[in-house]
Amino acid sequence: MKSRLREVLKHYLMFSITCSAGTVVDLGVHWLLSTTVLAFSYWSKFWVSPLISFELATITNFIIAYHYVWRERISDKSTRSFWRHFAAFNATSFGAFLLKFAVMQGAHFLLVSLGWLQTASYEPALCNFIGMLFSGTFNFFMNEFIIFGKKKKKSTPTA
Numbered sequence: 001m002k003s004r005l006r007e008v009l010k011h012y013l014m015f016s017i018t019c020s021a022g023t024v025v026d027l028g029v030h031w032l033l034s035t036t037v038l039a040f041s042y043w044s045k046f047w048v049s050p051l052i053s054f055e056l057a058t059i060t061n062f063i064i065a066y067h068y069v070w071r072e073r074i075s076d077k078s079t080r081s082f083w084r085h086f087a088a089f090n091a092t093s094f095g096a097f098l099l100k101f102a103v104m105q106g107a108h109f110l111l112v113s114l115g116w117l118q119t120a121s122y123e124p125a126l127c128n129f130i131g132m133l134f135s136g137t138f139n140f141f142m143n144e145f146i147i148f149g150k151k152k153k154k155s156t157p158t159a
Contacts, residue, residue, distance in 0.1 A: 008144060012140055015065065015140050015143065018064040018065065018069055019064075019136060021061070022060045022064075023132060025053070025056050025060045027125050027132075029057075030049050030050055030053035030124065033048070033052060034124045046104070051097070058090055058097075061093075062085075062086055062089045062090070065089065065143060073150065085148070088146070088147045092142040092143070092147060093139060096135035096138050096139040099131070099135045100131035100132055101131065102131075103130060104131030107126075107127040107131065108123075108124075
């Protein structure tokens with residue numbers, strides 16, 4: 001039991017460190033889009049920008065997770081395996097996105113109701129970051145136990 005907990009903690013640490021690349025992509029793309037190309041409305045800043053930035057971060061995180069974090073759990077390193085894992089990773093990331101989005105919207109509406117940071121260009125990115133804190137933990141557990149979960153060893157019957 002202790003070795004399993006140690007393994008989960010090791011993966012959580014590796015996942016957290018390597019996901020910093022996805023965080024940089026997510027925050028950077030979201031900030032860039034919400035302050036330039038998609039700065040014209042609430043919907044573009046708080047709906048379209050985070051959707052695009054999250055998908056680009058998902059792709060970044062998957063490539064790192066597949067080749068680094070859970071590489072020892074992938075026995076078949078084929079193209080089919082890569083895309084099968086990516087489809088599952090992307091699907092669970094969408095669930096994490098919905099969680100992130102809900103928390104992000106809640107943070108935004110809280111800041112609006114308090115009258116804080118409404119003229120700050122980084123306010124959408126800050127709300128995005130708060131949402132990512134929640135969605136990242138959810139996403140880790142989905143990856144650790146479902147997508148890249150340990151396969152149970154088949155026991156051989158004894159005579």
